[in-house]
Amino acid sequence: MSHSPETPTLVVDDLRTSFTTARGELKAVDGVSFSIHSGRTLGVVGESGSGKSATARSIMNLLPPGSSQSTGRVLLDGRDVRNLPRAESRHIWGVEASMVFQNPMTSLNPVMQVGRQISEGLRYHRRLPREAAMRRARELLEQVGIAEPDQRLREYPHQLSGGMRQRVMIAIALACEPKLLIADEPTTALDVTVQKQILDLLDRLRRQHRMAMILITHDLSVVAGRTDDVIVMYAGRVVERAPTLQLFTAMRHPYTKALFESIPKVAHPSHTRLQIIQGRPPDLAYLPPGCAFAPRCTHAQPQCLGESPSLSGSDASEHRYACFYPAGTAEGESALAGNRAAGQTAAGLALVNGPATAGGGAV
Numbered sequence: 001m002s003h004s005p006e007t008p009t010l011v012v013d014d015l016r017t018s019f020t021t022a023r024g025e026l027k028a029v030d031g032v033s034f035s036i037h038s039g040r041t042l043g044v045v046g047e048s049g050s051g052k053s054a055t056a057r058s059i060m061n062l063l064p065p066g067s068s069q070s071t072g073r074v075l076l077d078g079r080d081v082r083n084l085p086r087a088e089s090r091h092i093w094g095v096e097a098s099m100v101f102q103n104p105m106t107s108l109n110p111v112m113q114v115g116r117q118i119s120e121g122l123r124y125h126r127r128l129p130r131e132a133a134m135r136r137a138r139e140l141l142e143q144v145g146i147a148e149p150d151q152r153l154r155e156y157p158h159q160l161s162g163g164m165r166q167r168v169m170i171a172i173a174l175a176c177e178p179k180l181l182i183a184d185e186p187t188t189a190l191d192v193t194v195q196k197q198i199l200d201l202l203d204r205l206r207r208q209h210r211m212a213m214i215l216i217t218h219d220l221s222v223v224a225g226r227t228d229d230v231i232v233m234y235a236g237r238v239v240e241r242a243p244t245l246q247l248f249t250a251m252r253h254p255y256t257k258a259l260f261e262s263i264p265k266v267a268h269p270s271h272t273r274l275q276i277i278q279g280r281p282p283d284l285a286y287l288p289p290g291c292a293f294a295p296r297c298t299h300a301q302p303q304c305l306g307e308s309p310s311l312s313g314s315d316a317s318e319h320r321y322a323c324f325y326p327a328g329t330a331e332g333e334s335a336l337a338g339n340r341a342a343g344q345t346a347a348g349l350a351l352v353n354g355p356a357t358a359g360g361g362a363v
Contacts, residue, residue: 015058017063041229044215052233056214094176114152139173199222255277291307310325
C-alpha cells in the first residue's frame with residue numbers, strides 16, 4: 001500500500017479475533033494487517049459476514065467481553081492501544097479515534113436530545129462548560145450540513161430523517177477532532193441521493209481535518225474515486241489489497257471480480273438480470289482446509305480445495321492477492337476456460353474431490 005515518510009496514523013498487524021460459540025470457535029478476523037496515513041482513506045470491502053465490522057470493532061476494543069478473544073497489534077500514532085486499561089482507553093476512543101456506526105437509529109439514545117448527545121463527549125473529554133459545549137454542538141450540526149441547528153439540538157432522534165440521524169452520528173464522531181475515523185457502512189438504508197451527500201460530506205471533512213479514514217462497505221462502487229487504497233475481505237481474511245486505481249484496473253482475485261460484476265451497470269438495458277455470486281459465504285466455525293472461496297469460485301482447481309493461498313503477487317509491489325489462479329493472468333484464464341469447457345462448477349469440483357476435502361467437516 002502507499003506510504004508517505006511520516007509515521008502511519010494506524011497500523012494493524014496480524015489482527016485475529018475469534019468468538020466462543022456453542023458450535024465451537026468462530027474465526028471472524030484471521031491475520032488482517034494494513035496501515036493508513038493521515039489524510040488518506042482506506043476502503044474495506046466484502047459481503048456481510050466477511051469480517052469487515054469485526055475488524056473495525058477489534059480495532060476500537062468494542063468486542064463483547066468473555067465470549068471473544070483478540071490478538072495482534074493495533075498502533076495508533078505508534079502507540080499500542082489494543083490492551084490499554086479501561087480507564088486509559090476512555091481517553092483514546094472517541095477522542096483520537098471515532099466510529100460512525102451503520103445504523104444511527106440504534107446507535108443514538110432515543111430518550112436524549114440531539115444537543116446533549118453531541119455535547120456529552122465535549123464536556124467529558126474537553127471539560128467544556130455546558131454553554132460552550134452546546135455552542136460547539138451547534139457548530140458541528142452546521143458543519144455536517146443540518147439546517148436549523150438550534151431547533152435540531154432540542155429534538156430527539158425519532159424526529160429526524162435517516163440522513164439527518166447519520167449526520168448527527170458524524171457530528172458526534174467529529175466532536176473531539178479525532179485523528180482516525182472509521183465509517184462502518186455509513187450509507188446503509190439511505191436512498192441514493194442521500195448516500196452521495198453523506199459520502200461527499202465524509203470526504204470533505206476528512207480533507208478538512210486531515211484525518212485518516214476507514215470506509216467499510218459491501219459495495220465496490222462506493223470506494224471507487226473516494227479511497228486511496230482498498231482491501232477486499234472474505235471469511236475473515238484479506239484476499240486482495242491494492243491502491244484503488246490499480247485494483248479497478250487489474251482485479252486479480254476472482255472474488256473481487258465477482259463483487260464488481262454484481263454491481264448494476266448504467267449501460268445495461270432496463271430489467272437486465274443482475275449477476276450474482278453463486279453459493280453462500282462459508283461457515284466461519286467450519287472453514288474449509290483450502291481457499292475459503294473455492295466452493296464458489298469459477299477459477300477453482302483441485303489445488304484450491306486443499307491448500308490455502310497466501311497474500312502475494314507480482315503485478316506491482318503494492319498489489320497483493322491470495323489466489324493460485326488469479327483473474328487476468330495466463331494461469332487464471334486457463335483455469336476458467338477449462339472449467340467452462342468441462343461444464344464444471346466449483347461446487348461440482350468439490351464433490352468430485354470428496355465432501356471432506358471441500359467442507360472441512362461441515363455437514
